[in-house]
Amino acid sequence: MTPWLTPDWPAPENVRACVTTRAGGVSAEPFDNFNLGDHVGDDPAAVAENRRRLTAGLACRPAWLNQVHGVEVARADPSRVVEADASWSSTPGVACTVMTADCLPVLFCDRAGTRVAAAHAGWRGLADGVLEATVEALDVDPGELLVWLGPAIGPQAFEVGPEVREAFVAQHPQAADAFVASQRPGRFMADIYRLARIRLAAKGVDAVYGGGLCTVTDSERFYSYRRSPRTGRLASLVWLI
Numbered sequence: 001m002t003p004w005l006t007p008d009w010p011a012p013e014n015v016r017a018c019v020t021t022r023a024g025g026v027s028a029e030p031f032d033n034f035n036l037g038d039h040v041g042d043d044p045a046a047v048a049e050n051r052r053r054l055t056a057g058l059a060c061r062p063a064w065l066n067q068v069h070g071v072e073v074a075r076a077d078p079s080r081v082v083e084a085d086a087s088w089s090s091t092p093g094v095a096c097t098v099m100t101a102d103c104l105p106v107l108f109c110d111r112a113g114t115r116v117a118a119a120h121a122g123w124r125g126l127a128d129g130v131l132e133a134t135v136e137a138l139d140v141d142p143g144e145l146l147v148w149l150g151p152a153i154g155p156q157a158f159e160v161g162p163e164v165r166e167a168f169v170a171q172h173p174q175a176a177d178a179f180v181a182s183q184r185p186g187r188f189m190a191d192i193y194r195l196a197r198i199r200l201a202a203k204g205v206d207a208v209y210g211g212g213l214c215t216v217t218d219s220e221r222f223y224s225y226r227r228s229p230r231t232g233r234l235a236s237l238v239w240l241i
Helices: 044-058 123-128 130-138 162-169 173-178 192-202
Strands: 015-019 061-063 073-075 086-089 094-100 104-110 116-121 145-149 179-181 188-190 208-210 234-240
Touching: 015 104, 044 061, 044 234, 073 130, 086 094, 086 130, 094 104, 094 116, 104 130, 104 192, 104 234, 116 123, 116 130, 116 234, 123 130, 123 162, 123 192, 130 192, 145 192, 162 173, 162 179, 162 188, 173 179, 173 192, 192 208
Parallel strands: 061 094, 073 086, 145 208
Antiparallel strands: 015 234, 086 116, 094 234, 104 116, 104 145, 179 188
16 A cells, blocks of 8 residues: 555546655755655665655556657657656556646546646646646547646635746636735736646536645655645656556
8 A cells, every 4th residue: 555645536447546745755955855856866776766666556667758848749658758748558567657746737538538738737727728738738628637736836826927827817817716815915826726726627627537636745654845846756657547
């Protein structure tokens, strides 16, 4: 039994998904202990062992990405690392994989259990359309998609400037409801979960689950870049069997 999280969503029986936590690995502080990011300054040997444990524990082949807060969606390929912020797959055993430490991981599958996808959505990628691009890449009726929102920075911790609010409200006026004034003048507290739901609904995706797990406040289970810039990365994976 792994110490990781299993999404609570009505996915088909042949769809598997997982979100790692800090538990189960060998990394030393401040990456303790299941860091999967190979770009954060951790011991490469520790990261390699953690990734080996991940693959063995889940019996799948993760397809890692070089994430750049963009909107590129790639076909998941475990044999190479491509620059993208989302991937999709129709191949059993190939896990679409994104890493996060406050940004929003978003997992997708279709109701027929033929395609899956994973997207990394920080506010910039979310505003630029990474979720919409992922829906397009899956190439199925949006009404046939199921989505799960993983652990991310919660609305009580996500303070942003007016330019962030403007970027979302300019595209979807109802996004104004996802921002409340913070205690600092001119700043806002943003609800990234609500923003994701608004954008998915506008694309025709209404079956959205998850949300509510805050990476900043739950330091025992999750890494958080905002809480500690020198930290590890969680992985969110989805695959077919």
